[in-house]
Amino acid sequence: MPDKIDYASVLNPAQLEAVTTLEGPVLVIAGAGSGKTRTLIYRVARLVETGVDPESILLLTFTRKASQEMLERAAGLADPRCRFVSGGTFHSLAHRVLRGHAERIGYDNAFIILDRSDMEEIIHSLVPELRMPKGTPRFPKRSTLANILSKAANLQVPLEPFMASEYAQFIEFVGPIETLDALYARYKKLNQMMDYDDLIINFRRLLEENEDIRHDLGLRYLYIMVDEYQDTNAIQADIVKWLGQGHRNVMAVGDDCQAIYSFRGADYRNMFEFPERFPNARVLKLEENYRSTQPILTFTNALMAPALEQYTKCLYTKREGGEPPKVVDTRTEPEQALYVARRIKDEMGRGRPITDFAVLFRAGYHSFELEAELTRQGMPYVKYGGFKFLESAHIKDFLAHLRVLASRDDAVSWVRILRLIKNVGRARTHAVIQWLKESRAPLQQVDQWPGAGKRLSGFKPLAELFSSLSAKGVTPKAAADQVMAYYVPFLEARFDDHPRRRKELDQLITMAGRYKKLRGFLDDLTLEPPASSKDLGAGDAGETLTLSTVHSAKGLEWPVVFIIWVMEGRFPPGHAFNDPMSLEEERRLMYVAATRAKDRLIMCYPGQEFVPSWSSCGSGAGHRNGLSSFIRGIPPDVLSHEAAGARFGETITEPWQGGHAGVRGGAEPGAGDLASGDRVRHPAFGPGVISRFIGDDKVEVFFRNAGRKLLHLEYTTLEKM
């Protein structure tokens, strides 16, 4: 057992208070890089140290990776028993509980979980039932339909008003989409399926309606911690409320400035409602930053200063020195790729390892050009986010064969399986699925399928596969091996790069070897999927550069961070980007990206207005590249502005021309009664005037340098002047 921890020597006072306040509700408002993870780790250690059973501690995070890493660290530094803390995502907890009590909400305990692509395919397959007149123009495509239904479900709002405000371009289709929603719900119920949203919604319902389950869970999880609380939605907040209702030992940790999941219904206002849900909650703020240099923090403070609505803190560091971040106009995308690659090579020449760098961007496809350049230069990289590893065709094909073993009538998987076979198209696929449903015959009777025999010799290998798989007690590993043997010919015929894909499938099989039950393997893949092929573990790719979407980079840090930014200016009418709130999310996204940097931050953007390639440009009209207004307004002493052409051996530095925006440093917090018209000073935003009160806990203030703000008095320090 390691030595007893001297908490006061490893934590700052705010962190210490968070760690040692074990009983009762606590809200921790934790700025980026403020040692939030560290605090959670020590708190887990502390709880275990005081004799709390690790299994009765629940740590809810947004990714399983995050919770695993946290618990590993806690186990390493304090008590190995920390490994047994119950950790996971809302979805995995919901799954665990629902598996035991599905009958309470009218489901079978063997229900199937649908991932996003399953959801899309089912929705797509239901569209014909809407009987839309042929050639209906611009009916949303399946991914859009899934987005609409999913978000409305998460926000718990009726489709009509929701679409009117967020999908105005499709409002003409509300009727059909409402029907589709009902069809989809019926289909799921009929086939014992739950999608991600259902897991959460049904979990809440289970808690709401069943006092005994609430009671049991209350005893099971005596201490609850929720990380990234700003990214929870209203339903998840309810779940936390129900789980913590009895003992009230709930700690929520989050940062409203890092709220970047509103697209799936998350609402950072949950943070400010926490004290209402848990009266007398202790509110703690972590404001000291341990990650970045002061110039980087000065920039991020300036970035957030004009944000329309925010409530919290002001970051500072004791770290000395550092260079101001830089924004570079690279003119075009190819030049941007060249610029980033060369800068990294330069720095590596000066002795930095490649693992010191990360390149971040908003959307997966924003890195295409860079990936091409890195490949040309032979620079190894791993990309996180964007395209899903599990959504690539070969993985889906492969898993489909396993999935029908676990759930025989999984129509989505059957479509994949059957379409591989020559001379099987829509009609025959449909016939076979229908037959399977009605006959209830064992799978290996493939030769009786409609259309089998005669010309369709393609069914034979499939028959053999299923007859060997139907043997009793086939392990997931054995099943996967056999599917592999069957699938390889298709793989080789279909993909030029089959060797690479085969390796990935081999890794998947290795993973299957860790499971006793096929269902468990498939569920884990759905709920806690590997983020990239590298995450599968086997055969580490070695020293590589990291490319990542901002969403996937959350919680991580690197010494040198490059951000490539494409501000897309032209979208269809009614598009969300016309909405100021979306722009605000874009701002927070930029904030999350920038606060990943420890020492150096370089942002670049292809400034040329219209680029005729799809990676940055849309149909005909073209997308407008360039800096968002909230970057453009930042003065050169905070963010140095630069332009670089292709031959930036001759870097052109242009004088900065822009407006002004300001964040000036802080005064000490003060107290006193406030009223409309009062002149006040905010530590980050400087002098301002209170324009009005909203309720009695919010004020609207006009700051001379930072414009209009909505401030929560409870979380803000305003000094009367």
Add this chain to the structure above:
DNA sequence: CATCACGCTGTTTTT
């Protein structure tokens, strides 16, 4: 009935 060539269209991020 399956397949293929062609033209059209276009937000994104994840559990």
Add this chain to the structure above:
DNA sequence: CAGCGTGATG
């Protein structure tokens, strides 16, 4: 680029 629907061809 890529996913989708359409209409001609085998």
